[in-house]
Amino acid sequence: MKKIRQPIIAVLGHVDHGKTTMLDRIRNTRVAEKEAGGITQHIGATEVPIDVVKQLAGPLLSLWKGEIKLPGLLFIDTPGHEAFTSLRARGGSLADLAILIVDVNEGFQPQTLESIEILRKYRTPFIVAANKIDRIKGWKITENEPFLVNIKKQDQRAQQELETKLWELIGKFYEIGFQANRFDRVQDFRKELAIIPISAKYGIGIPELLVLISGLAQKYLEEKLKIEVEGPARGTILEVREEIGFGTTIDVIVYDGTLKKDDMIVVGGKDKAIVTKIRALLKPKPLDEIRDPRYRFDQVEEVSASAGIKIAAPGLEDALAGSPVIAVRGEEELERAKGEILDQ
Numbered sequence: 001m002k003k004i005r006q007p008i009i010a011v012l013g014h015v016d017h018g019k020t021t022m023l024d025r026i027r028n029t030r031v032a033e034k035e036a037g038g039i040t041q042h043i044g045a046t047e048v049p050i051d052v053v054k055q056l057a058g059p060l061l062s063l064w065k066g067e068i069k070l071p072g073l074l075f076i077d078t079p080g081h082e083a084f085t086s087l088r089a090r091g092g093s094l095a096d097l098a099i100l101i102v103d104v105n106e107g108f109q110p111q112t113l114e115s116i117e118i119l120r121k122y123r124t125p126f127i128v129a130a131n132k133i134d135r136i137k138g139w140k141i142t143e144n145e146p147f148l149v150n151i152k153k154q155d156q157r158a159q160q161e162l163e164t165k166l167w168e169l170i171g172k173f174y175e176i177g178f179q180a181n182r183f184d185r186v187q188d189f190r191k192e193l194a195i196i197p198i199s200a201k202y203g204i205g206i207p208e209l210l211v212l213i214s215g216l217a218q219k220y221l222e223e224k225l226k227i228e229v230e231g232p233a234r235g236t237i238l239e240v241r242e243e244i245g246f247g248t249t250i251d252v253i254v255y256d257g258t259l260k261k262d263d264m265i266v267v268g269g270k271d272k273a274i275v276t277k278i279r280a281l282l283k284p285k286p287l288d289e290i291r292d293p294r295y296r297f298d299q300v301e302e303v304s305a306s307a308g309i310k311i312a313a314p315g316l317e318d319a320l321a322g323s324p325v326i327a328v329r330g331e332e333e334l335e336r337a338k339g340e341i342l343d344q
């Protein structure tokens with residue numbers, strides 16, 4: 001049976017430009033506030049069910065032509081600090097689509113460019129969120145308002161200042177070979193980068209951001225997102241971590257097939273392929289961040305792509321973040337998976 005899986009959407013950008021805050025707005029969580037030094041140090045994952053997307057998008061959904069088939073969105077949060085290049089690359093390589101966040105007041109910064117290079121390397125389509133528009137002098141804030149409603153309430157000076165900052169961004173993109181434009185002025189989304197002005201802190205522009213990312217995923221990625229649900233699972237390790245009561249576990253993004261509790265898995269390790277049997281599949285609640293959940297994980301019997309899932313199994317001490325996880329049913333599949341992992 002075929003189904004459309006959730007698109008995997010990486011959030012990338014320079015340190016403190018507002019990636020985690022944007023996800024907090026969507027999830028109604030406070031992950032960013034609790035981070036040591038205000039810095040994200042791990043890669044995260046959160047499932048946003050389509051009902052929540054619809055609710056946040058509100059009346060803007062009418063812009064959406066046709067039926068929404070996506071079951072939801074799976075967001076990957078990445079760190080912006082310069083020390084975490086490999087985590088950004090891991091997030092970027094996993095993604096079907098990405099949101100590049102740029103603080104509109106700071107403009108392009110070193111990890112903005114690095115993020116763009118990662119997206120280019122993996123040919124990941126992306127949109128740009130020009131964040132922190134509320135910091136523009138005299139900006140009038142109405143929480144969770146669509147940008148196109150909010151902008152009409154601003155006085156001439158504030159509107160002009162945003163316009164100037166957006167033109168600076170568009171100019172920077174032009175220098176590196178991208179044609180970019182404010183989203184409502186884009187004619188062809190395959191040729192132009194869409195920039196959505198937002199305030200992650202106050203939720204302004206989040207409705208448009210969600211409508212656009214979901215619309216683009218459905219319009220341009222439908223074939224890629226169509227998967228054989230019954231097939232054996234494939235995934236990538238986000239992080240290897242200790243979990244009280246479970247020993248060493250791996251946080252995994254499953255992007256294909258179905259992972260079952262009885263499955264044997266082959267996991268990439270330090271110079272070897274680890275073959276092990278799943279002890280527990282731990283699924284975060286919807287809207288919970290896998291690296292900082294509010295609620296206890298559910299122990300599930302199986303999970304279908306796409307999903308963020310914590311796997312407990314013996315022998316994961318040497319598992320290597322960024323490596324593949326392949327579920328196997330039978331000897332032949334096992335040998336093939338081992339070979340594939342050792343070839344990496």
Ligand code: GTP
Pocket residue numbers: 013014015016017018019020021022032038039040078079080081131132133134135198199200201202
């Ligand atoms: P790293 O993951 O460490 O790279 O940072 P980040 O991109 O996740 O940024 P984070 O969400 O940690 O936000 C950094 C700071 O900017 C925090 O103090 C946020 O409250 C603030 N911030 C984020 N978005 C906005 C916004 O839209 N407006 C304002 N005024 N502040 C914001």
Ligand code: MG
Pocket residue numbers: 019020021039040077078079080
């Ligand atoms: Mg962050």
Ligand code: NA
Pocket residue numbers: 015016017038039040
């Ligand atoms: Na931060």
